[in-house]
Amino acid sequence: MAPRTEPITFPGMPRTVLVTGISGNLGRALAKLLHTETRVVGLDRRPFAGKPKDLAHHQLDIRKARVEEVFRRHRPEALIHLGIMHDPRELRSETHSFNVLGTHKILDLCARHGVKKAVVLSSANVYGPRPDNSNFLPEETPLMAGERFSEMRDLVELDMYAQSFMWKHPELETVLLRPVNIVGPTVRNAPSNYLRLARPVTVLGFDPMVQIIHEQDVCRALALALRPGLRGVFNVTGPGQLPLSAILHQLGRHPIPVPHLVVRSLLRRAFEARLTSFPPEEVDHIQYLCVVDGSRFVREVGWSPSASLRDTIRSVVA
Amino acid sequence: MSELSDAVRARLKAWTYELGGPGTRARLDKITAPANEFGVDPYGFDLDFAVAAVAPLTWLYRKYFRVELHGVDNVPAEGRVLLVSNHSGQLPFDAAMIEVALLVEKDPPRVVRALVERWVPTLPFVSTFMARCGQIVGTPENCRRLLAADEAILVFPEGVRGLNKPFRERYQLRRFGPGFMRLALESGAPIVPVGVVGAEEQAPALLDLKPLARLLSFPAFPITPTLLPFPLPARYHLHFGEPLRFTGSPDEDDAELERKVAEVQAAVAALLERGLAERKHVFW
Numbered sequence: 001m002a003p004r005t006e007p008i009t010f011p012g013m014p015r016t017v018l019v020t021g022i023s024g025n026l027g028r029a030l031a032k033l034l035h036t037e038t039r040v041v042g043l044d045r046r047p048f049a050g051k052p053k054d055l056a057h058h059q060l061d062i063r064k065a066r067v068e069e070v071f072r073r074h075r076p077e078a079l080i081h082l083g084i085m086h087d088p089r090e091l092r093s094e095t096h097s098f099n100v101l102g103t104h105k106i107l108d109l110c111a112r113h114g115v116k117k118a119v120v121l122s123s124a125n126v127y128g129p130r131p132d133n134s135n136f137l138p139e140e141t142p143l144m145a146g147e148r149f150s151e152m153r154d155l156v157e158l159d160m161y162a163q164s165f166m167w168k169h170p171e172l173e174t175v176l177l178r179p180v181n182i183v184g185p186t187v188r189n190a191p192s193n194y195l196r197l198a199r200p201v202t203v204l205g206f207d208p209m210v211q212i213i214h215e216q217d218v219c220r221a222l223a224l225a226l227r228p229g230l231r232g233v234f235n236v237t238g239p240g241q242l243p244l245s246a247i248l249h250q251l252g253r254h255p256i257p258v259p260h261l262v263v264r265s266l267l268r269r270a271f272e273a274r275l276t277s278f279p280p281e282e283v284d285h286i287q288y289l290c291v292v293d294g295s296r297f298v299r300e301v302g303w304s305p306s307a308s309l310r311d312t313i314r315s316v317v318a
Numbered sequence: 319m320s321e322l323s324d325a326v327r328a329r330l331k332a333w334t335y336e337l338g339g340p341g342t343r344a345r346l347d348k349i350t351a352p353a354n355e356f357g358v359d360p361y362g363f364d365l366d367f368a369v370a371a372v373a374p375l376t377w378l379y380r381k382y383f384r385v386e387l388h389g390v391d392n393v394p395a396e397g398r399v400l401l402v403s404n405h406s407g408q409l410p411f412d413a414a415m416i417e418v419a420l421l422v423e424k425d426p427p428r429v430v431r432a433l434v435e436r437w438v439p440t441l442p443f444v445s446t447f448m449a450r451c452g453q454i455v456g457t458p459e460n461c462r463r464l465l466a467a468d469e470a471i472l473v474f475p476e477g478v479r480g481l482n483k484p485f486r487e488r489y490q491l492r493r494f495g496p497g498f499m500r501l502a503l504e505s506g507a508p509i510v511p512v513g514v515v516g517a518e519e520q521a522p523a524l525l526d527l528k529p530l531a532r533l534l535s536f537p538a539f540p541i542t543p544t545l546l547p548f549p550l551p552a553r554y555h556l557h558f559g560e561p562l563r564f565t566g567s568p569d570e571d572d573a574e575l576e577r578k579v580a581e582v583q584a585a586v587a588a589l590l591e592r593g594l595a596e597r598k599h600v601f602w
Contacts, residue, residue, distance in 0.1 A: 131439035134459035135361050205442025209362045209449070246356045260442055288439060309355065 008220055009037050012228035014117060016041060018076035020062055020083030020106060023048045025186040026121075027082050030219040031055060037223075041074045043067065044083065062102040071113040078117035078226050079110050084158065086189065088151055088271075088279045099154040100161070107165050110172060117173045119225040121218075122159040124180045124211070124235055125152065129290035135209075136293035139178070139233045149281035163233065175225040179236040180292060184215030185318040190282055195251060195316045201267070203287045204257035207245045211291050213238030214307035214315050224301050234301075237294030239309040244286055250313050260287060330370035337376040338422040348426045363429075363452035371451055372418055378411070379418045382551050383516065388593075389558040390424055398465040398507040399561070400498055401430065401472045404491055404586055405480035407517035407549065408540045415554055416472060416512060417451075431464055432472040437535065458497065465505035472512075473498045475579075482538035485522035489515075489590050494583045496575050504568040509582055511559035513589025519600045520549035552600050557589040 015038060021027045022042035028050070034040050035052045042048055042057035051057055058070050062083050083102055085095045103120070110118050127137050128145030143159060145152035159176065166174035181191035191212065194200055213236065221236045248255050258266060260283075267280040297303045307315065335343040351365045358364045379385050393399065406412060413432045420428045433456030439445045454460050456473075464471055474480060475494035483492065502509050523540035531539035544550070562585060564578050 131445075132436040132455060132457065134457040134463075135454055136459070136463060138459070203442070205444075205446060207446040207449075209358075209360075240354050241360055241362075242354065242356045242358060243362060246358070250356075 007037050008033065008223040010224075010227050013038050014077035014226055015039060016074055016076045017078045017080060017226065018043060018070070018074065018115075019080045020044065020102075022057065022082070024082060025184075025188060026182065026215055026218065029184075029186065029215055030080065030082070030222055033216075033219045034223055039074075041070065041076060043070060061098075062106050063098065067105065068109060068113075071109050071115075075113070076115055078119065079106065079115055080119045080121070080222055080226075081106055082121050082222075084121065084155065086151070086155075088277070096154055100157050103158045103161055107162070111165075111169050115172060117175070117226055117228075118162075118165075119175045119177065119222055120158070120162040121222065122162065122176055122178045123155060124178045124292045125285070125290060126156050126159050126178060127290055127292065128152065129208070129284040129288035131288050133289045133291075135289065136291055137235070138293045139235055139296060148284060149279075151279065151281065166231065166233075173229070173231040175230055176233045177221060177225055177236050177297075178234065178292070179218050179221065180211035180213050180238055180294075182215055182218050183212045183312060184315045187215050190278065191285075192316050193277065194282075194286075195247065195253075195313075197253065199254050199256050200248060201263065201286075202244065202248070202255040202257050203263055203283060204259045206260065206287045207243045208287065208289045209241045209291050210244045210247060211237055211241045212247070212312050213305060214312045217305040217307055217312075220306065221297070221301075221303065224303065227301070230300065232296075232300075234297040235292040235294045236297050236303065237292060237305075238312055239305045239307060241291050242309065247313050250310070251317065327366070327370040330373040331366075333373040334369055334376050334422075337373065337380050341425075342422060345425050345427050346421070349429060351429065358450075359452075361431075361452065361454055362449040363431075364450045365429075367450040368429075368452060371447065372421060375414045375418050376422055379415055379422070379554075383411070383415060383520075383549075383554040384551075385415055385419060385516075385554040385556055387419055387423055387556050387558075389560075390419060390556075392558040392560050393420060393424065393428060393470070393510050394508065394561065395424075395426060395428070396468065398468045398505055399470045400465075400502050400507050400509045401470065401512050401558075402494075402498060402509050402582055402586065403472065403474055403512035404489075404514055404590060405474035405476045405478075406483070406488070406514065408482060408521040408523055408538075408542065409549065410474075410481060411520060411549055412514040412517040412554075413472060413474070415517075416514070416556060419556055420470070428470050430470045430472045433461065433474075435478065435537070437537070440535075458501065461498075461501050462505065465501060465507050471507075475583075478537035482523065482526065482540055484526065485518070485524065488518035488522075489594060491583055491587055491590075494579050496572070496579045499564070499575055499579050499582070500568040502564055503566050503570075503578075508561040508563050510561050511582060511585035511589055513557040513559070513586055513593050514554065515557070515590060515593035515597055516552045516554035516600075519552035550601075553597075553602060555593045555597060557593050559585050559589050
């Protein structure tokens with residue numbers, strides 16, 4: 001069952017919102033939520049399938065000089081930056097350049113063209129799953145995800161850059177959102193794909209608490225972040241946390257427990273042989289804790305997810 | 319598979335109720351843990367699992383270590399509190415016995431959260447078992463959060479230095495770390511000193527194979543009369559002292575803090591001294 005998707009609106013909603021990475025699954029869902037409330041301009045190097053008629057889309061790489069033309073023409077008041085690529089099979093240098101350079105370019109353009117608000121989507125996984133993590137990580141926790149999982153370094157770097165941008169440009173309201181694992185019917189990220197496996201690998205004897213959030217709730221959080229006056233870094237939590245085994249049980253999965261001493265080397269071989277899309281570093285996420293404290297977003301925005309825990313779990317099979 | 323585990327769980331719970339004595343079930347039913355629809359609290363504590371899981375520990379409590387309890391009423395029935403205990407016995411059965419005592423003997427029962435070593439979450443099964451029983455990694459952030467929620471925390475300020483000390487140094491407290499005092503001052507929680515007598519004799523460490531411990535990244539690898547640190551049936555005596563209250567700033571300088579820490583250490587030492595004097599025999 002889909003959660004309620006009442007339009008999000010508030011006084012001072014920016015009149016034009018530029019959304020990067022709009023052609024992705026999350027971007028498209030966000031566009032559907034936002035285009036009735038404000039003028040949405042899309043920016044993505046991929047075409048936007050099923051684009052609403054009132055939405056202007058520019059098929060451009062965000063690193064290209066012509067992106068400035070989009071700013072000049074549409075004069076966006078706000079940016080929502082989703083244009084981040086995660087693909088463990090993609091060439092490292094290409095994803096790194098796209099993610100890091102792209103973010104630099106787009107935020108610089110915001111500062112130059114009088115954009116008032118920049119919402120950047122990061123992830124709660126920037127803290128990294130670690131055995132000595134506190135049960136609830138506040139926003140001030142060091143971003144350690146890159147320590148063991150180099151693919152995460154892009155995201156950590158992007159997150160750090162957005163933070164320094166926030167301090168360098170006080171005239172611009174920068175909001176950095178770190179949602180927990182995003183799941184949903186359309187998203188194709190690692191947590192959703194993992195939960196879709198009929199026989200997922202688990203680590204024998206480990207059953208960490210896991211937080212998930214429905215893609216629709218992430219879209220609502222991104223829209224709420226546009227509210228005038230809001231700036232800062234926020235963890236965004238879903239309807240709660242529960243043991244990984246309870247999620248798998250709820251979905252009727254039959255896990256294959258593998259001892260922790262061999263799971264990484266087995267997964268490495270399987271990944272290299274293209275038998276799985278999960279790099280071995282992902283094992284940390286099903287072995288150790290990476291649960292965040294979302295109380296700041298609740299306090300400052302009145303955040304509450306609309307999808308229940310059960311519906312959020314079920315959403316991966318919807 | 320899940321039917322089997324449900325049956326096992328039901329049997330274990332019945333065993334806990336039986337070992338706990340009459341009225342145990344009614345007392346345990348009074349505990350209200352803030353569980354979600356999947357039966358766990360935000361930290362992963364599962365009361366139903368814990369009641370089943372403590373059955374073998376309650377058996378150890380009643381039949382094996384035959385624990386004698388003194389001053390359990392010194393533990394407040396509600397509100398934030400830090401239990402500060404000596405640590406010994408190679409394997410942390412002392413923590414388990416303190417927790418069983420407060421769960422099975424106290425009315426109303428108190429769920430105690432013991433702070434576990436940071437390497438525990440790297441151990442298979444142990445990590446999950448600890449989490450479902452409400453034990454958490456001892457980070458200051460975790461303690462603050464639990465004390466703010468008026469929970470009871472069990473601290474071993476000696477850490478593994480106390481747990482894995484050799485037999486010839488039994489009942490000699492290692493220097494207490496000061497972290498717990500800062501938390502007590504910050505949260506205004508009272509400190510209940512706890513003296514555990516008996517755990518030292520459960521597994522006398524004759525030597526510590528340090529290279530092997532390093533290889534396995536264990537804090538120690540003690541060699542005991544039973545080779546592995548499997549406990550001998552020494553009788554346990556748990557002594558809970560009167561709550562101590564401290565005032566001051568959590569940021570005060572180390573000398574002032576050390577003085578307060580020393581006061582707690584002295585209280586624990588006094589409980590041990592009393593316990594050892596009152597004890598008739600190690601095993602009886």
